[in-house]
Amino acid sequence: MAEGLREPGRAAPVLVLEHVSKAFGALNVTQDVCLDVRPGEVHALIGPNGAGKTTLIAQIAGALAPDAGRIRFAGADVTRLGVARRARRGLGRVFQISNVVGGFTALENVALAAIVAGGRTLRCWRPAAADREVQAKARHMLARVGLAARADEKAAALSHGERRALELAMCLVQEPKLLLLDEPMAGTGRAEGERLTALLASLKGRIPMLLVEHDMATVFALADRISVLISGALAITDTPEAVRRDPQVRRAYLGEEAVP
Incomplete structure (x- = not known):
């Protein structure tokens, strides 16, 4: 062909x-x-x-x-x-090396990704991150990847597998x-890999x-x-x-x- x-x-x-x-x-x-x-x-x-x-x-x-x-x-x-x-x-990309912001919470990381996808400036990202619509979208994506209970945890405190799931949520919130x-x-x-494989299979x-x-x-x-x-x-x-x-x-x- x-x-x-x-x-x-x-x-x-x-x-x-x-x-x-x-x-x-x-x-x-x-x-x-x-x-x-x-x-x-x-x-x-x-x-x-x-x-x-x-x-x-x-x-x-x-x-x-x-x-x-x-x-x-x-x-x-x-x-x-x-x-x-x-x-x-x-085009959404999940890197080999985690690309999350360790000092931000899981929720803030996903909200930041949503803000960037929406074309808003990062200079006012904190007020934008507090927007109810942005928060709701971010929490929905965290739940989608199994991190709802970890939303308010700093990304640096998450396990490696959880950070991979968080990075996936940051991609998904941009509707790739x-x-x-x-x-x-x-x-x-092994256990984290199996959970991440199951998550990708669900997509x-x-x-x-x-x-x-x-x-x-x-x-x-x-x-x-x-x-x-x-x-x-x-x-x-x-x-x-x-x-x-x-x-x-x-x-x-x-x-x-x-x-x-």
Whole structure:
């Protein structure tokens, strides 16, 4: 099928990468990458360390411009747009390293995200954060991620898994069209990881997600499709079962003992 076209009766993808490449000097870090994320799906991006995942995610988020290729998001060409403009168009990102403000309460963190999404200035954020509508929206999102009882706790006092859930609430309150999840399980223990996986599973079908993750149990539990990046190029994009069986993927990344 030609790039940019879609099968009859299938909704247009939310995110499309067309032949995206990035090099640093003589090192080709991402090479001719083509993938898409469809409405409501969880699309996982996996690969060994050094495969180019971080560079590709930076290009999707707008932190790096590709040397070649095109990125379309929510029906528009965003290839040359920066991080802030892509975020305003509905690209929500959860970082590998937590991005919450430790000195603010959980409620204040989510309220701040809601204020930014509403286009209001941060110079008057405290009065805005006290707005009943903002407070109600923030509390609703905290309840959505299981943190209602922790709303008035400082973010620094939350466990690592709770901070990951808080960061997700900060994304959700901005009503994103796509969630870009950059290793959300990093640093979480088994119980916290299972709770976060269940939380993400509860969002399936409602918000499309591009999930970058090393935890294969999480990937195979959540993904509708998986793309495997090896040495900067896509080795395969297919269903979890097809990826699980692929000999090249097993040799280069999964390993016999790592496949659930």
